[in-house]
Amino acid sequence: MSRAGSRPGGVDPIRPRASLRTAVVWEVLQGALERRAKAADRPALDVLDTGGGTGNFAVPVARLGHRVTVVDPSPDALFALERRAAEAGVTDRVSAVQGDVHGLLGVVRPGGYDMVLCHGVLEYVDDPAEGVRNVVDALRPAGSLSLLAAGRGGAVLARALAGHFAEAQQALLDPDGRYGAADSLPRRFTADDLTRLVTEAGLRTASVHGVRVFADLVPGVLVDTEPGAAEALLRLELAAAEDPGFHSVATQLHVLAERD
Incomplete structure (x- = not known):
């Protein structure tokens, strides 16, 4: 993963700490979107973002040209999402739906999405296994799941x-x-917990990455004021993310899963 400098996952000079926390996920997610679009021979994919809130991922995905449906239980978050989408000029590619992962198939079409994002959801649901099964049921036969949860x-x-x-x-x-x-x-969760959940739901684990291995531990003043520190920390995060030895100490774990 060496493309961080040229992708939206690179360090934002205005909010370096925030971009460091999402860089690894963006690297994996954008690569997966590119591969899926190429395989489907369609430039625009249908993406579902469960628990997508104010659009931290949904709006940038829409800026890549994809159609994104965000499902979230909070009307305030969805209002902020719509405002954010308007500011980014992607209102026509972002749809907001109130709901949650347990009732997901009652508010979105089953089997209708090329990729589903399930980020920061499983920590809060009553039954994580049911939640994963629901998001998997929203995927098309060749779909991919981006799963992010606390480690x-x-x-x-x-x-x-x-x-x-x-x-x-x-x-x-x-x-x-x-x-x-x-x-x-x-x-x-542990990495084994998450891979077991996706396997039991009928998907194959394509990759596992540790997220925020160092970013939450390094003093903020160092990242914000030391020249070059943010970019150096980003490179370290990207390198450590792929090493299974660091998965056990990551703040979050990201699993990319696909249908066989």
């Missing part, structure tokens, strides 16, 4: 480095990877 090991490492050793141990031992009552996430 268990990243939370353990972060709590330990912050000096909260009891909470780190709690996150390590808890079945859902939670560090205590103050934890805002209902659950976290």
